[in-house]
Amino acid sequence: xxxxxxxxxxRARNLAxxxxxxxxxxxxxxxxxxxxxxxxxxxxxxxVGDLIEGGLVVETGAVRDGERGRPGVEIRISGRHVAAxxxxxxxxxxxxxxxxxxxxxxxxxxxxxxxxxxxxVDSIARLGDLAANVVDEAVEKGLRVVGGVLAVPGPVDRxxxxxxxxxxxxxxxxxxxxxxxxxxxxxxVENEANLAxxxxxxxxxxxxxxxxxxxxxxxxxxLVVRGRLFRGAHGFAGELGHxxxxxxGPQCRCGGRGCLEQYAGQDALLAAAGGVRGQLGVAQVAQxxxxxxxxxxxACERAxxxxxxxxxxxxxxxxxxxxxxxxxxxxxxxxxxxxVGDTLRARLGxxxxxxPPVIVSRLGAxxxxxxxxxxxxxxxxxxxxxxLHT
Amino acid sequence: xxxxxxxxxxRARNLAxxxxxxxxxxxxxxxxxxxxxxxxxxxxxxxVGDLIEGGLVVETGAVRDGERGRPGVEIRISGRHVAAxxxxxxxxxxxxxxxxxxxxxxxxxxxxxxxxxxxxVDSIARLGDLAANVVDEAVEKGLRVVGGVLAVPGPVDRxxxxxxxxxxxxxxxxxxxxxxxxxxxxxxVENEANLAxxxxxxxxxxxxxxxxxxxxxxxxxxLVVRGRLFRGAHGFAGELGHxxxxxxGPQCRCGGRGCLEQYAGQDALLAAAGGVRGQLGVAQVAQxxxxxxxxxxxACERAxxxxxxxxxxxxxxxxxxxxxxxxxxxxxxxxxxxxVGDTLRARLGxxxxxxPPVIVSRLGAxxxxxxxxxxxxxxxxxxxxxxLHT
Numbered sequence: 001x002x003x004x005x006x007x008x009x010x011r012a013r014n015l016a017x018x019x020x021x022x023x024x025x026x027x028x029x030x031x032x033x034x035x036x037x038x039x040x041x042x043x044x045x046x047x048v049g050d051l052i053e054g055g056l057v058v059e060t061g062a063v064r065d066g067e068r069g070r071p072g073v074e075i076r077i078s079g080r081h082v083a084a085x086x087x088x089x090x091x092x093x094x095x096x097x098x099x100x101x102x103x104x105x106x107x108x109x110x111x112x113x114x115x116x117x118x119x120x121v122d123s124i125a126r127l128g129d130l131a132a133n134v135v136d137e138a139v140e141k142g143l144r145v146v147g148g149v150l151a152v153p154g155p156v157d158r159x160x161x162x163x164x165x166x167x168x169x170x171x172x173x174x175x176x177x178x179x180x181x182x183x184x185x186x187x188x189v190e191n192e193a194n195l196a197x198x199x200x201x202x203x204x205x206x207x208x209x210x211x212x213x214x215x216x217x218x219x220x221x222x223l224v225v226r227g228r229l230f231r232g233a234h235g236f237a238g239e240l241g242h243x244x245x246x247x248x249g250p251q252c253r254c255g256g257r258g259c260l261e262q263y264a265g266q267d268a269l270l271a272a273a274g275g276v277r278g279q280l281g282v283a284q285v286a287q288x289x290x291x292x293x294x295x296x297x298x299a300c301e302r303a304x305x306x307x308x309x310x311x312x313x314x315x316x317x318x319x320x321x322x323x324x325x326x327x328x329x330x331x332x333x334x335x336x337x338x339x340v341g342d343t344l345r346a347r348l349g350x351x352x353x354x355x356p357p358v359i360v361s362r363l364g365a366x367x368x369x370x371x372x373x374x375x376x377x378x379x380x381x382x383x384x385x386x387x388l389h390t
Numbered sequence: 391x392x393x394x395x396x397x398x399x400x401r402a403r404n405l406a407x408x409x410x411x412x413x414x415x416x417x418x419x420x421x422x423x424x425x426x427x428x429x430x431x432x433x434x435x436x437x438v439g440d441l442i443e444g445g446l447v448v449e450t451g452a453v454r455d456g457e458r459g460r461p462g463v464e465i466r467i468s469g470r471h472v473a474a475x476x477x478x479x480x481x482x483x484x485x486x487x488x489x490x491x492x493x494x495x496x497x498x499x500x501x502x503x504x505x506x507x508x509x510x511v512d513s514i515a516r517l518g519d520l521a522a523n524v525v526d527e528a529v530e531k532g533l534r535v536v537g538g539v540l541a542v543p544g545p546v547d548r549x550x551x552x553x554x555x556x557x558x559x560x561x562x563x564x565x566x567x568x569x570x571x572x573x574x575x576x577x578x579v580e581n582e583a584n585l586a587x588x589x590x591x592x593x594x595x596x597x598x599x600x601x602x603x604x605x606x607x608x609x610x611x612x613l614v615v616r617g618r619l620f621r622g623a624h625g626f627a628g629e630l631g632h633x634x635x636x637x638x639g640p641q642c643r644c645g646g647r648g649c650l651e652q653y654a655g656q657d658a659l660l661a662a663a664g665g666v667r668g669q670l671g672v673a674q675v676a677q678x679x680x681x682x683x684x685x686x687x688x689a690c691e692r693a694x695x696x697x698x699x700x701x702x703x704x705x706x707x708x709x710x711x712x713x714x715x716x717x718x719x720x721x722x723x724x725x726x727x728x729x730v731g732d733t734l735r736a737r738l739g740x741x742x743x744x745x746p747p748v749i750v751s752r753l754g755a756x757x758x759x760x761x762x763x764x765x766x767x768x769x770x771x772x773x774x775x776x777x778l779h780t
Contacts, residue, residue, distance in 0.1 A: 155741070165741055209623040221707070225623070232709025233599040233615070236742065239706035244737075247636055247699045255740030256702065309637045312646065313703050316629035317611070319622025347634075350645030351545070351555055352626065 011047075012385035014039060018047045019384045022057055022075050029072030048075055054388040055081025055144070056101060056380070077102045082380060082387070083138055085148035085185075086373030087127060088192060091115055091168050091217040091266075094127050095366070098138045098145065099373035101380060103202065106141065107134050108366065116170050123169075124179045131183070146380060146387055147185050149372035151192040152176070153218045155236045161189040167253040168218040168265075190375065192368045193238050194229055197222020199371030200324055201229075204363050209321030211314060212361065213240060213307070214368065215329040217266045223318055230318075241265060243310040263306030266328050272299035282328045289335050297335065304336035308343020315348060315356060326361030333360040401437075402775035404429060408437045409774045412447055412465050419462030438465055444778040445471025445534070446491060446770070467492045472770060472777065473528055475538035475575075476763030477517060478582060481505055481558050481607040481656075484517045485756070488528045488535065489763035491770060493592065496531065497524050498756065506560050513559075514569045521573070536770060536777055537575050539762035541582040542566070543608045545626045551579040557643035558608040558655075580765065582758045583628050584619055587612020589761030590714055591619075594753050599711030601704060602751065603630060603697070604758065605719040607656045613708055620708075631655060633700040653696030656718050662689035672718045679725050687725065694726035698733020705738060705746060716751030723750040 017037050022028055030048055034041045051057040058078035079102030088095040092114055098107040111130055115123045127150075135145050154166025161177040180187040197212035201224050208227045214220045219241030223230040231237055241261035242254050249258020262268055266282065273285045273296040288296040311323060325333055325340070341358045348355050361367060380387055407427050412418055420438055424431045441447040448468035469492030478485040482504055488497040501520055505513045517540075525535050544556025551567040570577040587602035591614050598617045604610045609631030613620040621627055631651035632644050639648020652658055656672065663675045663686040678686040701713060715723060715730070727748055734745045751757060770777055 164743060167741070223707075225620075230615075230620075230708075233711035233746075234709055237707060237709040239709075239741070242706045242737075242741065243703040244634070244699050245637060254737075256737040309634050310703075313633040313700075314707055316632045317613075317627060317704055317707055318620075319624055319627040321623035347632075347644075347646040351557070351629070351632065353554060356623075 008385075012383065014043065015047055015051065015384045015388070016382060018044060019051060019056060019077075019381055022051075023077055023381055027060055027074040027076045029074055031072050033075070050388055051075075051384065054384065056384055056387070079104050080142060081144055083143040083145050084373040084376030084380070085131060085135065085145050085187075086151070086195075086369035086371070086376075087131060087148055087187065088151040088195075088369045088372065089115055089123055089127055089169070090151075090153050090192065090365075090368075093365070094123070094130055095369040096127070096131050096134045097366070097369045097373055098134055098143065099370065099377065100143060101377060103374070103377065105203070105370065105373075106143065107137055108369070109134055110365075116168070120169075120171055120174045120176075121179060124176070128182060135184075145185060147376040148183065148187040149195065149375045150176070150180065150187055150189045151195040151368040151372045152189060153192045153216060153220065155239070156189050156191050158235045163189070166218075168216075188375075190372065191220065191235070191238070192216070193220020193240075194222045194231070195369075195371035195375065196220070196326055196363075196367035197224050197238075197371065198229055198374055199363055199367035199369070200224075200326065200361055201227065201371075202374040203370045204361060204367065205324065205359065207322055207324070210324050211311075211318065211320035211322070211356075212324045212326055212367070213311075213329060215264065215266065215325065215327035215332075216365075219261050219265055219327075221314070223320060240310060240314060243313055245306045245309050260306055260310040264303035264310075269299055269303045269328070269332075272302060274299075282331055286331050289332070300332055300335040301339055304339035305343055307336065308340045308347070311340065312344055312347040315344065320356055322356050323358045324361050325358065326363060326367050327365055330361050330364035398775075402773065404433065405437055405440065405774045405778070406772060408434060409441060409446060409467075409771055412441075413467055413771055417450055417464040417466045419464055421462050423465070440778055441465075441774065444774065446774055446777070469494050470532060471534055473533040473535050474763040474766030474770070475521060475525065475528075475535050475577075476541070476585075476759035476761070476766075477521060477538055477577065478541040478585075478759045478762065479505055479513055479517055479559070480541075480543050480582065480755075480758075483755070484513070484520055485759040486517070486521050486524045487756070487759045487763055488524055488533065489760065489767060490533060491767060493764070493767065495593070495760065495763075496533065497527055498759070499524055500755075506558070510559075510561055510564045510566075511569060514566070518572060525574070535575060537766040538573065538577040539585065539765045540566070540570065540577055540579045541585040541758040541762045542579060543582045543606060543610065545629070546579050546581050548625045553579070556608075558606075578765075580762065581610065581625070581628070582606070583610020583630075584612045584621070585759075585761035585765065586610070586716055586753075586757035587614050587628075587761065588619055588764055589753055589757035589759070590614075590716065590751055591617065591761075592764040593760045594751060594757065595714065595749065597712055597714070600714050601630075601701075601708065601710035601712070601746075602714045602716055602757070603701075603719060605654065605656065605715065605717035606755075609651050609655055609717075611704070613710060630700060630704060633703055635696045635699050650696055650700040654693035654700075659689055659693045659718070659722075662692060664689075672721055676721050679722070690722060690725040691729055694729035695733055697726065698730045698737070701730065702734055702737040705734065710746055712746050713748045714751050715748065716753060716757050717755055720751050720754035 060074040079100040082101040196214040221238040221240035246258035250262040252259040469490035472491040485500040586604040611628040611630035636648035640652040642649040
């Protein structure tokens with residue numbers, strides 16, 4: 001390794017170290033950063049200068065007594081320049097959001113589209129248009145969108161970013177990576193349920209240990225253990241929608257039978273509530289529930305019971321700290337939360353001292369796009385040098 | 391922190407560092423250890439001297455050309471002095487084994503006992519007698535047993551070591567920690583299925599990513615991810631036996647219905663094969679299977695189908711690299727392996743490019759006691775100073 005290369009590697013590591021400390025502490029002086037990191041004050045000042053120039057941190061202007069009585073200007077993460085794009089293709093909507101480096105959500109747009117009826121190439125083109133508009137708005141606000149992550153409802157090949165099979169979208173072997181080359185910045189692809197769990201971690205309850213359930217037309221789950229996403233050996237963990245509720249139950253699009261999705265997925269729930277696909281939405285079901293509609297209530301009860309059965313299997317297997325119900329279960333929580341909890345207690349209460357609490361996500365359907373943007377921010381925080389070099 | 395305390399902490403860390411490198415490399419000279427660890431040769435020689443004196447490592451006597459041409463005596467982990475005791479209380483047997491620090495199994499004993507019919511205090515006393523005999527034999531071989539771990543078939547409170555509920559043993563709120571105080575060395579308690587998975591990791595296939603299934607009267611599982619056991623938020627992960635096969639199926643001892651254990655646990659399988667509890671053992675069923683007995687074959691097929699259903703839920707949730715069938719499924723593998731694999735492929739094949747391979751454990755019922763002893767060895771390797779101080 002040449003001396004220049006070694007110097008660059010050390011600088012990259014130190015930039016990440018300093019930025020990470022600023023991020024973790026909220027506001028901190030250069031003198032304190034030197035003490036915390038063990039770097040010299042001169043080095044810290046140079047690094048902070050580079051981070052300010054790159055728009056990643058900003059001086060607060062506020063002068064206060066620093067460590068050991070020395071006054072100092074505090075440094076914070078800047079929300080004014082660098083931003084991340086979160087994208088989502090789901091079965092019946094497209095979503096984009098822009099989050100700045102200080103983790104403030106700056107823009108959000110969703111568009112109702114039946115992506116089942118569209119070709120993947122058209123869905124991605126429509127998403128591209130939506131994203132282009134949002135990025136233009138972001139630029140008007142002085143933001144520079146440095147990268148994006150796209151949430152898709154199916155297992156993603158982590159090496160290529162391609163989607164082997166998203167049965168609810170009707171996608172099979174879709175070469176997403178090449179479709180996304182038209183974006184003006186790099187866009188990675190990630191499973192929707194994983195991103196929704198990360199969205200909940202970074203923008204939601206703040207719990208460090210939970211299983212987040214994304215109720216959509218499919219049902220995915222993301223397990224967060226001590227603040228980190230559990231992915232499994234191939235990155236396909238969390239397919240809660242295909243956990244077996246009844247082995248000889250209704251045929252599922254995945255090829256199995258009696259999967260949770262056939263009882264508690266959006267289509268199943270709306271059909272049981274009296275709707276035909278496309279005729280009744282979750283909001284309307286919630287309205288009927290508020291009006292005391294018996295059929296809607298029974299549909300929620302059946303879905304919640306099935307969710308309780310599948311979650312009791314999940315709790316037995318992975319022992320999460322809490323269950324967070326998101327996606328369509330967020331607006332329906334009033335009518336399903338208790339049945340889920342009762343089913344869990346009936347099945348698990350005798351073996352376990354406490355059954356994990358079942359709580360509602362405050363993010364709902366937004367969680368995945370927020371998690372997607374959050375992942376870009378994590379990447380910037382982990383390797384700010386990559387951004388400063390461009 | 392005083393200077394002496396700081397010195398002790400540094401010495402402890404360096405002892406672990408040197409011992410760990412010896413363990414990882416098999417055989418290594420003092421000069422190479424100095425290069426690898428960055429410690430001075432004088433420090434390494436002092437540390438190696440302490441480890442030799444404590445019986446943890448040994449000079450091989452073989453002299454070979456060391457790094458950069460210098461001759462050197464190689465150091466190895468010693469199997470001659472320090473040893474670990476693995477213990478297991480299961481529903482119908484007690485097991486103990488002694489494993490030396492070089493991970494060679496030196497002694498193993500099992501005793502068939504119906505622990506369901508015994509009080510916990512009596513089961514532990516009987517286990518204590520069995521262990522005392524084995525420890526005496528170990529002492530005759532020049533071994534010093536420094537600690538033990540006890541495997542029990544139920545969730546263990548990691549803080550206290552007590553067992554809240556092991557329904558198959560009929561144990562409820564058993565204060566194991568105090569019962570184990572009579573042992574002449576510290577004995578920790580750990581879930582049997584977790585230890586069986588670790589036994590498989592350390593003494594079995596050597597795979598780094600797998601779900602190990604312990605088929606006993608209960609069915610536990612241990613998930614190993616990149617060489618580490620996944621425990622969940624409270625240490626209760628892996629209760630595969632209570633994953634739901636059919637939500638309205640037979641009543642289970644856990645309080646639920648239609649749990650896997652009711653289809654594929656030892657009692658269920660033997661009953662379906664035509665035996666009444668205590669009248670027909672797994673070995674006899676295997677004999678009948680070899681003779682082409684139709685009822686035994688149908689019993690295995692039903693158990694294997696249920697195992698496939700529960701494992702398909704588990705694979706959807708945790709995405710393991712492989713499934714290792716242990717416990718009673720090891721001797722029955724010839725008659726269940728294919729049905730399990732077929733069930734998994736039927737349920738999962740459409741969603742996933744490859745379904746994890748289903749392989750047989752080479753350790754069978756021994757896995758948990760071996761994993762228990764292995765855990766003591768891990769502890770010694772992680773903190774040799776604790777042993778040298780005593």
